[in-house]
Amino acid sequence: MLNDLAKEVHQNAVEHGWWKQDRSFGEIIALCHSELSEALEEYRNASDRIRKLPMYFSGGGYVAGAVTECCKKPEGIAVELADCIIRILDYFGREGINIDKLDSCHLSVMVLNNFGDLIAAYHMYLSKALEEYENSWLKGLVEQIYSYCERNEIDMDAVIQIKHMYNKTRPYKHGGKVI
Structure with a gap:
């Protein structure tokens, strides 16, 4: 399943201009580090109610626990972890x-x-991947994120699909980012 999703995710990234120049x-690795740091920020900044949700949707001045409109952006700890996986899948x-x-x-x-230790360990996976130029560390990180989500009753496959569907609706090179 992940092989097919990797092809889909990469195709979407190409269509949205993210591979105009090779990365x-x-x-x-740096982009994956940023996603993990965003997961930590979600944890730090969220209220107890939001922190317990695997995902929430923002936009229109309110926060909802379920998709109510197609344009609502999925957010939350699980979504940021999914973003890290999506970046790895794009690369694969x-x-x-x-x-x-x-x-x-x-x-x-x-x-x-605690959660900070978990994110620090995930950062180590990325650092090892870069240090050794070894994709096996990236696969190990994906497995660790899935394991964390399973322990916390989060359906990571569903979160990835929801975020991927949202990413398909985003404008070309949204935000004018360089990489």
């Missing part, structure tokens, strides 16, 4: 990497006392 592996799709055949690397010890 380096370091840029991919670009490179034609068969995710099923890719080994995965995992940290030998992860001390996780």
